[in-house]
Amino acid sequence: EVQLVESGGHLVQPGGSLRLSCAASGFTFSGNAMGWVRQAPGKGLEWVSGIGSDFKTWYADSVKGRFTISRDNSKNTLYLQMNSLRADDTAVYYCAKDVYRWALDYWGQGTLVTASS
Amino acid sequence: ETVLTQSPATLSLSPGERATLSCRASQSVNNYLAWYQQIPGQPPRLLIYDASNRAAGIPARFSGSGSGTDFTLTISSLEPEDFAVYYCQQCSNWPLTFGGGTRVEIK
Numbered sequence: 001e002v003q004l005v006e007s008g009g010h011l012v013q014p015g016g017s018l019r020l021s022c023a024a025s026g027f028t029f030s031g032n033a034m035g036w037v038r039q040a041p042g043k044g045l046e047w048v049s050g051i052g053s054d055f056k057t058w059y060a061d062s063v064k065g066r067f068t069i070s071r072d073n074s075k076n077t078l079y080l081q082m083n084s085l086r087a088d089d090t091a092v093y094y095c096a097k098d099v100y101r102w103a104l105d106y107w108g109q110g111t112l113v114t115a116s117s
Numbered sequence: 118e119t120v121l122t123q124s125p126a127t128l129s130l131s132p133g134e135r136a137t138l139s140c141r142a143s144q145s146v147n148n149y150l151a152w153y154q155q156i157p158g159q160p161p162r163l164l165i166y167d168a169s170n171r172a173a174g175i176p177a178r179f180s181g182s183g184s185g186t187d188f189t190l191t192i193s194s195l196e197p198e199d200f201a202v203y204y205c206q207q208c209s210n211w212p213l214t215f216g217g218g219t220r221v222e223i224k
Contacts, residue, residue: 037161045153045161045204047213058211061118094160102208103151103166105173110160 002026002106004095009111016085016115022078022095022108030073033098036080038091039110048093049080050102063089085115119144119207121216129224136192138219140205145185149209152181152190155218156201165190166208195221 008020020036035050049069050058057069068081078095092110099105120143130136140150148168153161163172165181168188178193192199200223205216 044218045155045206045215047206047215050211050213058213060212096160099163099172100166101149102213103163103172103206104153104161105163105166107160107162 002097004097004106004108006093006095006108006111009093009113011114011116012085013117014086014115017081017083018085018113020080020082020093020095020111020113022080024076024078024095024097027097027106029071029076033102034071034078035096035098035102035104036069036078037094037096037104037107038089038113039094040088040091043091046091050098051078082113085113087115089113089115118212119146119210119214121205121207121214123203123205123216123219125219126217127220127222129222130195131224132195132197134195136190136195136199136221138190138192138203138221140183140188140190140216142186142188142207144210146207146209148184149207150181150183150188151206151208152179153204153206154199154201155204161204164203192221 005023033052036048066084070079094110095108096104097106152165155161169181
């Protein structure tokens with residue numbers, strides 16, 4: 001059974017940093033592209049970042065230069081390093097698995113990041 | 118950036134009725150479009166990828182069509198569990214983008 005479990009979200013002051021983790025199991029992690037998608041309270045979905053099985057990375061313009069996606073295939077874990085956090089980064093962050101060309105077939109339950117003073 | 122516009126914003130229908138949801142892209146995404154269903158408090162669920170391919174385990178009442186800039190998600194006969202928010206996502210060009218969503222509510 002495929003499982004994705006996010007962790008690391010909590011309250012942080014604007015300008016601060018957080019690292020999110022996503023522990024994957026039930027599939028060949030190293031062979032799949034992975035992504036982070038966020039959802040602000042009461043709002044729609046927003047792509048944040050993706051990483052291919054070849055470690056190539058992509059970012060939304062809103063996070064480019066502040067966030068870094070990475071993966072550790074030996075630990076079956078996806079990461080999102082978030083720096084210079086802003087109030088508008090407040091959202092539930094979902095980790096998700098790519099099935100084909102960035103369509104996401106499995107999602108975690110999400111972790112809440114709140115950037116507020 | 119490719120902007121996706123979904124319409125209508127809200128669709129009020131009764132169980133058993135047919136639902137037709139639209140997604141229009143600001144530029145061609147070929148057939149690289151996905152549809153998701155989200156029930157409040159839950160993560161999204163993939164329904165359709167490549168515009169018309171049903172994801173694993175998705176009932177046949179869900180179907181997708183279209184190519185280029187105009188796409189449609191059809192639910193042939195609404196079941197009680199289908200009342201939710203639906204998002205389209207283009208998978209063609211980074212940055213990847215989602216539409217603003219269509220809420221399907223019980224009339």
